[in-house]
Amino acid sequence: QVQLQESGPGLVKPSETLSLTCIVSGGSISSHYWSWIRQPPGKGLEWIGYIYYTGSTNYNPSLKSRVIISLDTSKNQFSVKLTSVTAADTAMYYCARGADVLFDPWGQGTLVTVSS
Amino acid sequence: QSVLTQPPSVSAAPGQKVTISCSGSSSNIENNYVSWYQHLPGTAPKLLIYDNNKRPSGIPHRFSGSKSGTSATLGITGLQTEDEADYYCGTWDSSLSAGVFGTGTEVTVL
Numbered sequence: 001q002v003q004l005q006e007s008g009p010g011l012v013k014p015s016e017t018l019s020l021t022c023i024v025s026g027g028s029i030s031s032h033y034w035s036w037i038r039q040p041p042g043k044g045l046e047w048i049g050y051i052y053y054t055g056s057t058n059y060n061p062s063l064k065s066r067v068i069i070s071l072d073t074s075k076n077q078f079s080v081k082l083t084s085v086t087a088a089d090t091a092m093y094y095c096a097r098g099a100d101v102l103f104d105p106w107g108q109g110t111l112v113t114v115s116s
Numbered sequence: 117q118s119v120l121t122q123p124p125s126v127s128a129a130p131g132q133k134v135t136i137s138c139s140g141s142s143s144n145i146e147n148n149y150v151s152w153y154q155h156l157p158g159t160a161p162k163l164l165i166y167d168n169n170k171r172p173s174g175i176p177h178r179f180s181g182s183k184s185g186t187s188a189t190l191g192i193t194g195l196q197t198e199d200e201a202d203y204y205c206g207t208w209d210s211s212l213s214a215g216v217f218g219t220g221t222e223v224t225v226l
Contacts, residue, residue, distance in 0.1 A: 004160075035215075037215075044204070044217055044218065044220050045161075045204055045206070045220075046217070047214055047215030047216065060214045061212065062214070101149050101207055101208050101215060102151050102163065102167075103151070103161075103163065104163035105163070106160040106162070107160055108159060109160065
């Protein structure tokens with residue numbers, strides 16, 4: 001079955017760019033939608049955005065000015081970049097298959113802390 | 117701040133039933149499909165219900181979903197200790213043009 005695994009730095013300095021990658025195994029990324037979702041400590045889930053295998057994207061308006069989601073079909077992975085991060089961007093970041101309502105499966109998540 | 121409201125916690129004894137409500141509005145729940153997720157901290161969230169009331173393969177029948185107007189409900193019957201987790205509803209919000217999740221509900225098996 002399809003499995004997802006997030007990877008990337010666990011610590012990012014304020015004002016810098018957060019970059020994470022999600023490796024997809026057990027299936028091809030060249031179909032379906034692929035999303036990023038995050039959960040700040042002690043808070044609920046927040047949808048960041050999705051990318052379709054064609055490359056089309058849709059982002060949460062609250063983050064749209066700072067986020068880019070891309071995919072690399074040759075490596076069967078997709079990525080998220082979030083610019084100008086602040087402490088408010090500290091969160092567990094999850095990748096998942098799906099677009100906006102139905103997400104399945106999810107990765108286990110990776111904790112990103114924004115701190116100097 | 118989430119646009120979907122859930123009770124912070126619910127609890128019941130093993131074998132009993134719990135229901136979790138998810139309250140929204142006409143821009144989200146009323147006019148879009150609802151999904152439900154189970155999340156044990158440190159693990160990947162799991163899809164329990166999609167399209168309001170459908171169960172993915174492998175999800176036990178004791179998990180059920182329903183929707184009426186601007187609210188959705190997750191039901192868990194025959195509660196088991198392994199059901200202790202956080203549960204989230206999710207849907208699309210047409211006004212925000214964004215996927216949205218509920219505030220989350222912690223289920224405790226007494």
